[in-house]
Each structure stands twice: as structure tokens, then as C-alpha cells.
Amino acid sequence: MNDFLFARSQMAMSLAFHIIFAAIGIGLPVLMSIAEAAWLRTKNPVYLDLAKRWSRGAAILFAVGAVSGTVLSFELGLLWPGFMARAGAIIGMPFSLEGFAFFAEAIFLGVYLHGWDRLPPWLHWFSGVLVALGGILSGIFVVTANAWMNAPAGFTMVDGKATGIDPIAAMLNPASLHEVIHMTLAAFVATGFGVAAVHAFFLRRDRANPFHRAALGLALAVACLSAPLQIVSGDHSSRTVARLQPAKLAAMEALYHSQDGAPLTIGGLPDSRSERTAYALRIPHGLSLLVARDPAAHVTGLDKFPRAQWPNVRIVHWSFDLMVGSGCYLLACSLAAAWLWWRHRRLPDAPWFLRAIVLAGPLGFLAIEAGWMVTEVGRQPWIIYGIMRTEEAVTPMPGIAVPFFGFTALYLFLAASVFFLLRRQFLGAPAGARRS
Amino acid sequence: MTPALIVAVFMVAALIIYALMGGADFGGGMWDFLATGPRAVRQKEVIARAIGPIWEANHVWLILVVVLLFTGFPLAFAAIMTALNIPITLVLVGVILRGSTFIFRTYDRRTDVVQRRWSIVFGLSSFFTPFVEGITVGALATGQIRVSDGRLTSGFFSGWLTPFSFACGVFAVALFAFLAATYMTVETEDEPDLQEDFRRRAMWAGLILIPIALTAFLLARSGAPWIFAGLTRWWAPFLLGGTSCCALAALLTLWRRKFFLARVAAIGQVTLILCGWSLAQYPNFVTPDLTFANSAAPAVTLRLLIIALALGAVLLFPSLYFLFRLFKGSQPPVRQETSEGEQIERLTTAPDSP
Ligand code: HDD
Numbered sequence: 149m150n151d152f153l154f155a156r157s158q159m160a161m162s163l164a165f166h167i168i169f170a171a172i173g174i175g176l177p178v179l180m181s182i183a184e185a186a187w188l189r190t191k192n193p194v195y196l197d198l199a200k201r202w203s204r205g206a207a208i209l210f211a212v213g214a215v216s217g218t219v220l221s222f223e224l225g226l227l228w229p230g231f232m233a234r235a236g237a238i239i240g241m242p243f244s245l246e247g248f249a250f251f252a253e254a255i256f257l258g259v260y261l262h263g264w265d266r267l268p269p270w271l272h273w274f275s276g277v278l279v280a281l282g283g284i285l286s287g288i289f290v291v292t293a294n295a296w297m298n299a300p301a302g303f304t305m306v307d308g309k310a311t312g313i314d315p316i317a318a319m320l321n322p323a324s325l326h327e328v329i330h331m332t333l334a335a336f337v338a339t340g341f342g343v344a345a346v347h348a349f350f351l352r353r354d355r356a357n358p359f360h361r362a363a364l365g366l367a368l369a370v371a372c373l374s375a376p377l378q379i380v381s382g383d384h385s386s387r388t389v390a391r392l393q394p395a396k397l398a399a400m401e402a403l404y405h406s407q408d409g410a411p412l413t414i415g416g417l418p419d420s421r422s423e424r425t426a427y428a429l430r431i432p433h434g435l436s437l438l439v440a441r442d443p444a445a446h447v448t449g450l451d452k453f454p455r456a457q458w459p460n461v462r463i464v465h466w467s468f469d470l471m472v473g474s475g476c477y478l479l480a481c482s483l484a485a486a487w488l489w490w491r492h493r494r495l496p497d498a499p500w501f502l503r504a505i506v507l508a509g510p511l512g513f514l515a516i517e518a519g520w521m522v523t524e525v526g527r528q529p530w531i532i533y534g535i536m537r538t539e540e541a542v543t544p545m546p547g548i549a550v551p552f553f554g555f556t557a558l559y560l561f562l563a564a565s566v567f568f569l570l571r572r573q574f575l576g577a578p579a580g581a582r583r584s
Numbered sequence: 585m586t587p588a589l590i591v592a593v594f595m596v597a598a599l600i601i602y603a604l605m606g607g608a609d610f611g612g613g614m615w616d617f618l619a620t621g622p623r624a625v626r627q628k629e630v631i632a633r634a635i636g637p638i639w640e641a642n643h644v645w646l647i648l649v650v651v652l653l654f655t656g657f658p659l660a661f662a663a664i665m666t667a668l669n670i671p672i673t674l675v676l677v678g679v680i681l682r683g684s685t686f687i688f689r690t691y692d693r694r695t696d697v698v699q700r701r702w703s704i705v706f707g708l709s710s711f712f713t714p715f716v717e718g719i720t721v722g723a724l725a726t727g728q729i730r731v732s733d734g735r736l737t738s739g740f741f742s743g744w745l746t747p748f749s750f751a752c753g754v755f756a757v758a759l760f761a762f763l764a765a766t767y768m769t770v771e772t773e774d775e776p777d778l779q780e781d782f783r784r785r786a787m788w789a790g791l792i793l794i795p796i797a798l799t800a801f802l803l804a805r806s807g808a809p810w811i812f813a814g815l816t817r818w819w820a821p822f823l824l825g826g827t828s829c830c831a832l833a834a835l836l837t838l839w840r841r842k843f844f845l846a847r848v849a850a851i852g853q854v855t856l857i858l859c860g861w862s863l864a865q866y867p868n869f870v871t872p873d874l875t876f877a878n879s880a881a882p883a884v885t886l887r888l889l890i891i892a893l894a895l896g897a898v899l900l901f902p903s904l905y906f907l908f909r910l911f912k913g914s915q916p917p918v919r920q921e922t923s924e925g926e927q928i929e930r931l932t933t934a935p936d937s938p
Pocket residue numbers: 298323326327328330331333334335337338378379381382383385386387389471472473474475476478512513515516517518519520521522523524526
């Protein structure tokens with residue numbers, strides 16, 4: 149591997165790490181606030197216990213989110229100075245606004261975690277709501293910056309220099325809407341199923357535990373409401389990508405040849421040399437239907453682009469299938485939960501259902517990672533789509549392998565430490581007997 | 585004032601606040617590492633209590649500085665991140681280790697072995713991070729980082745491997761240690777013994793700071809000639825005088841046990857040092873090739889940024905005031921919680937204390 153590849157890998161690794169904690173940073177405060185609101189309304193101490201335990205997990209996860217996010221803001225310059233020199237003035241705006249959202253989040257997180265007995269209950273709850281708002285807003289802002297890389301707007305290029313800069317128009321670029329909606333929902337889906345999975349895991353052995361039952365109920369409610377919306381939003385994303393980045397869509401669908409009535413290709417082994425995808429499942433006219441709502445519609449394939457502008461088709465296609473597959477499984481879980489709840493009017497706790505939810509936990513996060521692979525690898529070879537190639541942006545610094553391996557080792561160590569700390573928190577949860 | 589200058593002023597302000605708050609958190613980590621004597625455990629506890637609620641918010645000031653840098657001065661950002669790639673990467677390693685080990689320590693087992701393991705990393709990274717930060721900031725002033733046509737021409741080792749920038753690193757460490765110990769004397773009003781411990785530490789750190797500052801100043805003559813020339817302008821004597829007065833006042837008030845005043849003097853000292861440094865640096869950003877003017881973003885961006893900063897400040901400062909009021913008042917208003925809540929609190933804060 150050369151320095152350029154190491155730089156890309158380091159960026160990818162840092163982002164893939166951060167996004168887990170970022171998604172939790174968006175979703176978990178919402179869950180905590182709901183639990184505390186439930187306590188304020190019902191005075192059922194189980195909900196207070198829940199809010200407190202979740203907030204202890206949040207303290208650990210947020211710290212890791214904060215340090216890994218700090219690393220990212222520096223890495224933009226350490227790895228991609230050419231990009232930042234050109235783009236900073238155009239998309240610095242959302243990052244600056246994000247800074248204020250971080251302040252809101254960090255300040256009220258401090259208040260929330262350490263202020264349990266220093267504030268009137270409603271004010272404490274309200275600071276939790278502000279943490280949630282800060283998290284949602286920081287996600288929205290940073291995602292508009294990414295959307296701009298995919299659909300640059302708000303400037304005109306004259307002789308390789310950006311002029312007529314309009315940072316607001318850059319923020320409200322054509323890709324912002326679908327990315328923001330899809331990412332925010334993704335955070336709720338992944339955190340919801342992730343938390344539900346943990347409590348479902350413990351409920352399998354201790355079915356009557358009121359603590360885990362309450363937790364599962366709240367987490368499932370959030371997850372099962374967002375998952376169906378996420379599918380709708382994913383469809384919206386696909387159709388926008390088809391319009392804005394046809395090469396990315398073609399790679400997602402492994403569509404080498406432009407055609408009318410294009411089939412939907414699932415799985416298989418895309419081979420860019422022979423321009424064929426072997427062993428794939430094909431649904432005739434599926435892609436045309438999905439993209440244009442017309443079975444005969446024309447869909448642009450990769451053949452319309454010079455090879456030098458193709459992204460890595462295998463990674464993009466497989467990641468896309470992984471995301472959609474996970475999305476379908478999560479949708480099935482949501483429907484099953486709704487149906488069971490409607491039949492029995494109580495928390496679904498059949499053993500098969502709990503097992504299905506445990507499996508759903510990692511899938512939400514897997515879908516997030518896969519979705520970002522689609523977005524980011526699908527954008528290649530561009531760092532600013534159609535304007536600047538990634539290799540023009542990379543740092544001249546040699547020896548990037550060293551920080552790549554260094555940060556990878558550091559992050560592995562962090563991940564392992566977080567895992568063991570959280571496990572201890574969960575194992576310390578109250579047993580069923582004591583509460584019932 | 586040009587928009588670029590206004591943004592630069594905001595940046596310096598954010599940097600000063602970062603030094604005053606985040607710097608003190610680093611200092612806290614150093615004193616945690618150096619905790620000795622019969623009250624070592626208590627010292628660690630009050631430090632952890634003082635840092636706990638505020639460190640994440642304090643840390644965001646650094647992020648604000650970086651974000652303002654790349655939005656307002658993208659060319660300077662690109663040049664700095666390229667020329668100082670190595671020390672800045674080391675800063676990041678320090679940031680990661682310090683932030684995570686602090687929180688792991690808080691939430692991990694209370695047994696000695698585990699706690700000591702996290703504490704060592706936390707303490708060492710609390711020294712290491714400000715040291716490398718000082719080196720980085722010092723390097724900008726050396727005049728050895730050269731840029732022409734937006735391209736770095738001086739390589740990846742120039743500027744930061746100099747005696748002057750290392751002196752800046754040592755200075756940052758000593759300054760933050762002094763700051764933290766002075767703050768801690770105010771945080772320990774109700775425990776006179778502990779207060780004495782921190783008073784002694786503050787005075788030692790304050791005394792050690794003087795020769796370090798002098799060394800850095802003398803090294804600047806050859807190591808950072810532009811800055812040194814800056815320090816001979818008309819305002820320099822006032823600024824140096826003011827800084828020395830604050831330093832003396834801090835030591836004196838510590839000695840007389842006027843802790844509140846000592847804190848004010850220490851804050852004044854740090855503020856003046858950083859103001860002096862930025863004035864001496866002006867109008868250069870990366871001395872001597874990148875100035876505020878020639879590395880700035882277009883005026884539209886800067887104007888929007890100023891609006892955002894003004895609006896943000898309106899929301900930010902009341903929230904910060906609330907945070908500090910809540911945890912830093914001399915008599916924090918602890919609400920009497922009824923049985924259930926407290927039971928859970930006890931149950932959750934010390935899961936398996938021996
Ligand atoms: C819980 C997570 C999750 C789930 C269940 C889905 N997605 Fe997704 N998807 C994401 C999480 C995600 C993401 C990680 O959040 C991405 C990356 C960038 C973005 O905006 O969202 C993403 C990106 C993304 C993109 C690329 C957008 C772009 O490059 O601009 C498309 C086309 C889709 N998704 C489509 C779908 C479809 C059709 C789904 C239906 C089954 C689906 N996603 C389920």
C-alpha cells in the first residue's frame with residue numbers, strides 16, 4: 149500500500165469508529181429523556197433507575213465519541229490539506245455551527261450526569277432534552293458537510309479557484325436533505341435496536357425482571373417506529389443518488405450497461421473487467437421501478453463513465469446489499485413487534501422474539517457502516533464530486549502507515565476497554581427478585 | 585477592523601479560554617499523578633470531582649479553535665497541519681489517552697490495581713498533551729516554517745524541533761500545573777488540610793514558572809526573532825509589566841492565603857501571556873509567510889462566521905454560567921433527594937467498592 153491508500157484507510161477507520169459513538173450520542177439521550185419523562189409522569193422508580201443506568205453508559209460512550217471526534221477534526225487537515233485549503237471557506241460553516249452544538253451537548257451532559265441531586269427534577273430532565281437536541285443538531289450539521297462533498301454547491305469554479313462563495317447555499321446543497329433524514333433516522337434505529345438487544349439478552353434468562361422489561365419496551369418503541377420510516381427514507385436516498393451521482397447508483401446496483409427496464413441485482417460477484425455480475429439474483433425491471441417508478445425507465449450504467457471515474461464496484465455493491473438486507477430484517481422485527489403487541493397488548497417477550505432482537509442489535513450498526521461505505525467509496529475517485537480528485541487532496545507527508553497503524557491499535561484498545569466497562573455496567577443491573 | 589481580524593480575535597479568545605479551562609484540567613491530571621503525602625487519596629478525589637462535570641465542555645474550546653482556523657483561515661490550516669503533522673498527531677494521541685482514561689477510571693472497578701493502571705496513563709498524558717501543544721504553538725513563531733504559493737517548502741521537521749519550541753512546551757506544562765493548583769485552593773475551601781497541600785503546590789509551580797519563562801524569553805531572541813522583535817514595540821513594556829505584576833500578585837496572595845484573589849491573578853497572568861504572544865505574532869499567522877490577511881477566507885465566509893459566533897455566544901455563555909454555577913459555587917446547592925433516588929445513586933456510583 150502507498151501513502152495515499154494509508155491516508156484513505158486511516159480516514160475510513162477513524163470515521164467508522166467515530167460513527168458508532170456518534171450514532172449512540174444522537175440516540176441514547178433521546179432514550180434517557182423518554183425514560184426520565186416516564187419516571188416524572190408515573191413515579192415508577194424503575195424508570196428512574198433506567199435513566200440513571202443508561203446515563204452511566206452514556207458517560208463512557210460520549211467520552212470516546214468526543215475524543216474520536218476531536219481526532220477527526222484534525223485529521224481533515226493532517227490527511228487532506230489540499231481539500232481543506234480549498235473547501236474550508238465553503239463548508240467550514242456547518243462545522244462551526246456543529247461546534248456550538250457540541251458545546252450545548254457537552255455542557256448539558258455535564259449538568260445531566262452530575263446534577264441528579266442538584267436540580268429540580270424537571271430541570272434535570274430538560275437538560276437531558278438539550279443534550280439530545282445538541283446531539284441531533286451536531287449530526288445534522290456535519291452530515292451537510294459530507295453532502296456537499298457529494299453534491300457540491302454554493303460556488304463557481306473559475307480557473308481552478310472557487311469564486312462567488314455562498315456558504316449557506318453550500319450547506320443546503322441538493323444532497324443534504326436525504327442524507328440528513330437518513331442519518332438521523334439511522335441513529336435512532338441503530339441505538340434503539342442496540343439497546344433493545346442488550347436488554348433482550350438479559351430477559352432471556354430473567355423474563356420477569358421489571359427493569360429489563362421497561363428498558364426493552366422503551367427501546368423497542370423508538371426502534372420500531374423509526375425502522376419503517378428508515379426504509380421510506382432509503383428509497384428517497386436512492387432516487388436522489390440516481391439523479392445526482394449516477395455513477396454511484398450504477399456501482400450500488402452493479403449495473404455495467406445502461407439499459408431500459410433495468411433489473412434489480414442482489415448479491416453476486418461483480419467483475420469490472422468482464423463487466424458482468426455472476427451468481428446474482430435478478431428481479432426483472434426492479435431497478436427501473438424503484439428509481440423511476442416505471443418498469444421501462446432508462447437507467448444509466450457505468451459504461452457512460454470513463455473507467456478512471458468508476459468507484460470500486462464490489463465494495464459499493466456489497467455494502468449496499470448489506471445495508472438493505474439489514475434494513476429488511478429490522479423492518480421485519482418491527483412488524484413482528486407491532487403484531488405481537490397488538491395481539492397480546494403487552495411487551496412481546498416470546499423467546500424466539502427476544503432472540504431475533506438480540507440478533508438485530510449489531511445489524512443496525514452494521515447498516516450504518518455499510519451505508520457510509522456506499523456513500524464514501526461510491527464517491528471515489530472524487531473527494532469533491534466532479535471537482536477535485538481525492539489524490540489531489542492528500543497530504544505530501546510520507547510514512548502515513550505509522551499513524552494508521554498507531555491509531556488503529558489505539559482504537560482497538562479503546563473499543564475493548566469500552567466493551568468490558570459496559571459489560572460490567574450491565575452485569576451490575578438489578579436482579580428481578582429484588583425489584584418485584 | 586477587518587472581518588479577518590475579528591475572527592482572529594475570536595480565535596485568540598477561544599484559545600485563552602481553552603488555556604484557562606482545559607489547561608487547568610491538564611494541570612489537574614498532573615497533580616493527580618503527583619499526589620503524595622497522607623492525603624494523596626483525598627487529593628485525587630477532589631481533583632476528579634472538580635474536573636468531572638466540566639472537562640468535556642472545556643475540551644470543546646480546542647475544537648472551536650480548530651474549526652475557526654479551517655473556516656476562517658483555510659490556507660493557514662492546511663499549511664500548519666502539513667508542517668506540524670508530527671507534533672499534532674502526538675497531541676491527538678495525548679487527547680485520546682487522557683479523555684478516555686479519565687472516564688474509564690471513573691467508571692471502572694474501584695480496586696487499587698485497576699485504578700492505578702488508568703491513573704498512570706491519565707497522569708502521563710496530562711503532562712504529555714500540553715507539552716506537545718506548547719511545542720506546536722511555539723513552532724508557529726520560529727519563522728522556520730516556510731510557505732510559498734500555498735506549498736510548504738520547509739519540510740516536516742522544521743520549527744518544532746527547536747530549543748525555543750521545547751521551552752514553550754515546558755512552559756505550558758508548568759503554567760497549567762500552576763493554574764490548576766491555584767484553582768484547587770478555591771475548590772477545597774471546606775478542607776483546610778487539602779487547601780494547604782494545593783497552596784504549597786501552587787506556590788512551587790509559580791516559582792518554577794519564573795526561570796522557565798525567562799529561558800523561553802531569552803531563547804526567543806535567536807529562536808523566534810520575529811516575536812522577539814514584536815516584544816520591543818511600544819506596548820510591550822506595559823504587557824510584560826502587567827504579566828509580572830499578576831505573577832507576583834498570585835504568589836503573594838497565595839502566600840497570604842487570599843485564595844480567591846490568587847485565582848483572579850493567575851487568570852490575569854495567563855490571559856496577558858497569551859495576549860502578548862498574539863500581539864507579538866501579529867500580523868503573522870505562520871511567521872513570516874502567512875498573515876491573517878493573506879490566508880483568510882473570502883469576506884462572505886468571514887462575515888457569516890462572525891454572525892454565527894455572536895449568536896452562538898449569546899446561547900453559550902448563559903449555559904456555561906449555569907454549568908459553573910451549579911458545580912463551582914463555594915456552597916453548591918445540593919437538593920435533598922428522597923430515599924429511592926439516593927438508594928439508586930449509591931447503588932450505581934459504587935458498583936463493587938470493596
Ligand atoms: C440503520 C441504518 C440504515 C438502514 C436500515 C438503511 N440505511 Fe441507507 N444509509 C445509512 C443507514 C441505513 C447511513 C449509514 O446512515 C447512510 C450513509 C450516508 C447517509 O446519508 O446515510 C446510508 C446511505 C444510503 C444511501 C446513499 C446515500 C448517498 O450516498 O447520498 C442510499 C442510496 C441508501 N442508504 C439507501 C437505503 C435503502 C434503500 C435502505 C432500505 C432498506 C436503507 N438505506 C437502509
